[in-house]
Structures are given as structure tokens and as C-alpha cells.
Amino acid sequence: MIAILGLIGGVVLGLVLSPDVPLAMEPYLPIAVVAALDAVFGAFRAFLDGIFDDKVFVISFISNVLIAAVIVFLGDKLGVGAQLSTGVVVVLGIRIFSNVAAIRRHLFHA
Amino acid sequence: MNPTDATPPASSPPSGMARLRRSFFSPSRGQAVVAVLVGLLAFAAVTQARLTGKDDTYAGLRQAELIQALNGLQSASRKAERDISQLEATRDRLRSSTQRRTTALEQARKELRTLGVLAGTLPATGPGIRVTVQDPKGDLSLNHLLDGVEELRNAGVEAIEFNDRVRVIAQTSFEDDPDGVRVDGVVLRPPYVIDAIGDPDTLAGALTFQEGFADDVKLDSGSVSVKKEDRIKVTVTRTPSKPRYAQPVPGQ
Numbered sequence: 001m002i003a004i005l006g007l008i009g010g011v012v013l014g015l016v017l018s019p020d021v022p023l024a025m026e027p028y029l030p031i032a033v034v035a036a037l038d039a040v041f042g043a044f045r046a047f048l049d050g051i052f053d054d055k056v057f058v059i060s061f062i063s064n065v066l067i068a069a070v071i072v073f074l075g076d077k078l079g080v081g082a083q084l085s086t087g088v089v090v091v092l093g094i095r096i097f098s099n100v101a102a103i104r105r106h107l108f109h110a
Numbered sequence: 111m112n113p114t115d116a117t118p119p120a121s122s123p124p125s126g127m128a129r130l131r132r133s134f135f136s137p138s139r140g141q142a143v144v145a146v147l148v149g150l151l152a153f154a155a156v157t158q159a160r161l162t163g164k165d166d167t168y169a170g171l172r173q174a175e176l177i178q179a180l181n182g183l184q185s186a187s188r189k190a191e192r193d194i195s196q197l198e199a200t201r202d203r204l205r206s207s208t209q210r211r212t213t214a215l216e217q218a219r220k221e222l223r224t225l226g227v228l229a230g231t232l233p234a235t236g237p238g239i240r241v242t243v244q245d246p247k248g249d250l251s252l253n254h255l256l257d258g259v260e261e262l263r264n265a266g267v268e269a270i271e272f273n274d275r276v277r278v279i280a281q282t283s284f285e286d287d288p289d290g291v292r293v294d295g296v297v298l299r300p301p302y303v304i305d306a307i308g309d310p311d312t313l314a315g316a317l318t319f320q321e322g323f324a325d326d327v328k329l330d331s332g333s334v335s336v337k338k339e340d341r342i343k344v345t346v347t348r349t350p351s352k353p354r355y356a357q358p359v360p361g362q
Contacts, residue, residue, distance in 0.1 A: 006145025010152025014160070021161055027172070029158045036151040043144065050129060054140030061147050081172055107130075 027076065028069040031085055035068035036061060038092045041099040048106040068092070227269055230277040230348045234269040238307035238342035239314050245290075245300035245332040252286050254330060255302070258323040259284075265316035267308040269344040273298050274305070277346040300332075310338035 021029055039061040046052045068088055075084030104110065133141065171179065226232035241258070243250065259278060262270060270278035276293045285292040290299040306313055314336045317323045324334040 002141040002145040003148050006147075006149035007152050009145075010149030011156050013149070014153040014156030018160060019157055021157060026161070029154060029161070033151065033155045033158050036147075036154065040148060040151060047133075048129065052140070054143045057140075058143055058147065076172070079174070082175060 027081065027085070028072055031068045031072050031088055032065045034089055034092045034096075035064040038095050038099070039064045041096050041103070045099045045102045045106075048103060228279075229350060230269070230279040230346075231350050233347055234307055234344045235341060236268070236307045237310050237340050238267075238269075238305065238338075239310050239317075240337045240339055240342060241302075241304040241306065241317060242335045242337075243300065243302040243304070243327060243332060244334075245302070245327075245330070247331050248290070248300070249330045250300065250327060250332050251330055252284055252291055254323065254326040255291060256284050257326060258304070258317060261316040261323050262304075262306050262308070262313060265308060265312045267306045267313060269305075269307040271305040271344040271346050273303050275346060277344065277348050279348065305342050305344055307342050307344055314338055 039057070042060065043052060043057040046056075071088055072081060072085045075081040078084075223232065227234045243255070243258075259270065272278060272293050275298065276282070276296045278293070282294050287297050289297055291302070292298070317334065317336055324336075327334045
């Protein structure tokens with residue numbers, strides 16, 4: 001309940017404030033969003049499994065975002081930023097899909 | 111690092127659906143934390159989505175991608191320039207060939223007009239003389255008439271017409287006829303009116319010199335009157351006939 005409120009609140013805040021992203025952060029934001037999305041889906045799956053722990057969720061969320069950003073940053077420094085961000089997105093996408101599959105099995109038994 | 115990495119417990123407590131339903135109506139501290147983080151995610155996602163929508167194509171690209179895009183644009187522009195110069199060359203070629211053709215056509219038209227006057231296919235007008243040959247007794251010899259035409263030709267006549275009915279050209283034939291003369295198969299009766307275009311003085315001189323055409327006609331008890339005019343009209347034309355035997359020599 002509160003989580004859904006938070007989701008709506010975040011969307012509204014983003015629309016109302018429409019903040020300008022600093023140029024230095026611009027390449028990392030999309031990757032960070034995908035990483036956070038992965039963490040959220042993972043947390044939802046853990047919740048349905050009955051093993052959800054908010055501390056673990058906070059840590060996984062933040063570390064996911066940070067690691068994704070660091071990987072992209074490193075890639076940029078090494079000159080393979082574009083390829084590495086593609087790789088990160090692919091890996092996270094696979095994880096999101098498998099998490100969503102587990103969630104689906106829990107909710108719909110299918 | 112991620113909650114999904116943990117294995118689910120062996121004992122099977124309430125199903126996921128039931129837990130979801132229960133926690134939906136019983137807020138807890140954990141849910142507040144989740145709400146904050148999910149809100150943060152939503153905020154970032156919305157920001158990024160707005161940024162992507164607003165971005166023009168090149169703002170978010172990396173250096174390598176920009177160089178690639180630049181290279182692509184450069185090669186495209188080189189190709190376009192090559193196309194332009196090719197098309198321009200084609201255009202110039204077409205233009206010059208059109209010009210040449212127009213000039214040739216103009217020249218051919220001019221020549222056609224000139225030749226048309228000489229060959230009798232076009233009506234002509236210009237300064238000249240009008241010769242009236244009276245032959246009251248019908249004694250005029252055809253040879254004398256023919257001499258007159260020859261004199262006119264010698265004097266540089268450009269168009270001759272008999273009685274406003276027959277155009278005299280290179281192939282014109284003259285024959286005797288009981289009623290008068292037959293010019294190109296057309297019977298003409300006296301008086302013969304010859305319209306000749308050319309220099310009036312020269313033409314008149316060619317007919318009236320001593321023992322010339324005028325005197326010959328007088329011998330045949332006829333009379334000749336020559337009138338110089340600024341404007342003689344030769345209106346009779348003939349259709350050109352294709353030569354059956356004579357072929358133009360090619361390449362001349």
C-alpha cells in the first residue's frame with residue numbers, strides 16, 4: 001500500500017519538479033534506473049517468497065545502482081562505455097525477466 | 111547482494127497472494143522504506159524518460175558515437191556532392207546539346223526559307239518588275255518568250271510567275287499551244303504578265319536592251335511594257351517533288 005503510494009508520489013514529483021540532470025550524470029541515469037528496477041523486482045519476488053527483509057532491500061537497491069554506475073563509468077574510461085552499458089542492460093534485463101517469471105508463478109500459479 | 115539470491119524457506123507458509131493481500135492493509139516500517147526507494151526509482155525513471163524524450167539526437171552520445179555519426183554524415187555529404195557534380199555535368203551536356211540543336215534547327219529553317227523561294231514552294235515578295243507582253247496577232251514565237259525568261263535568269267531573278275497562275279522554277283517547261291503557250295502544262299493566253307522579283311533596274315535592263323527581248327517581241331508584232339515596282343508579289347506555289355533518280359551525294 002505504502003509502496004504504491006511511494007511509486008505514485010515519485011512519478012508525480014518527477015513530473016512536477018522536472019529536474020535537470022547534471023551533464024556528468026547523464027550517461028549513468030538510465031543504467032541506474034534499470035538497476036533499481038531489477039532490485040525492486042527482486043525484492044517483490046523475495047516478498048512473495050516470504051524472505052523479504054527491508055535492510056537487504058535497501059542495501060541491494062543502493063549497491064545495484066552504484067555498481068551499475070561504476071561499471072558504466074569504468075567502461076567510459078576504458079573506451080568501451082557504449083558496449084559495457086549495453087551489456088549491463090542485457091544482464092539486468094535477463095534478471096528482471098527471471099524475477100518477473102517467479103512473481104508470475106507466485107501470483108497466478110502459472 | 112540481492113534478495114533474490116536467497117533460497118526460499120523449506121516450510122511453505124501462506125501463499126504469495128495471501129501475503130500480498132495481508133500486507134496491503136497493514137503498513138509497516140519496512141513498507142515505508144520500500145516506498146521511499148520505489149519513489150526514488152519512479153522519480154529517476156520519469157526524469158530519464160523526460161530527458162530521453164527531450165533530447166535531440168546527439169546530445170546524449172559518447173565521443174566515439176559522435177565521431178561515427180560525423181563520419182557517416184561526412185560520407186553522405188561526399189556522396190551527395192558527387193551526385194550533384196554528376197547531375198550538373200549531365201545538365202550542362204544536355205543544355206549545350208539543346209543549344210546546338212536549336213542553332214542547327216534555326217539554320218535549317220533559314221535555309222528552307224531560302225530554298226523554298228528558289229524552288230517555288232513558298233510565296234515570295236520583294237522589289238521587281240511586272241512585264242506585260244501583248245500579242246494581239248498570236249505570232250509571238252515561243253523561243254522569244256523563252257529568251258525573255260533566260261534574260262531574266264541571267265539578270266539574277268529570284269522568283270518568276272506567269273499570269274499569276276504558274277510559278278517558273280528550274281524544271282519549268284514551255285510548249286507551244288494553239289491558244290497561246292503551255293507553261294508546265296498550264297495553257298496561258300496573251301497578254302502574258304510576268305512577275306519577276308529581283309533588282310528592278312537590272313531586270314528591266316535585261317529585257318529592254320538593243321535587239322533584246324523587247325525588240326524580238328516587236329518583230330513578232332507584239333509589244334512589251336516593263337514596270338518597275340517596289341513590291342512584287344509572287345503568290346503561286348508548287349509542291350516539291352522528290353527526285354526519282356538524282357540522289358544527294360552523302361557527306362557534302
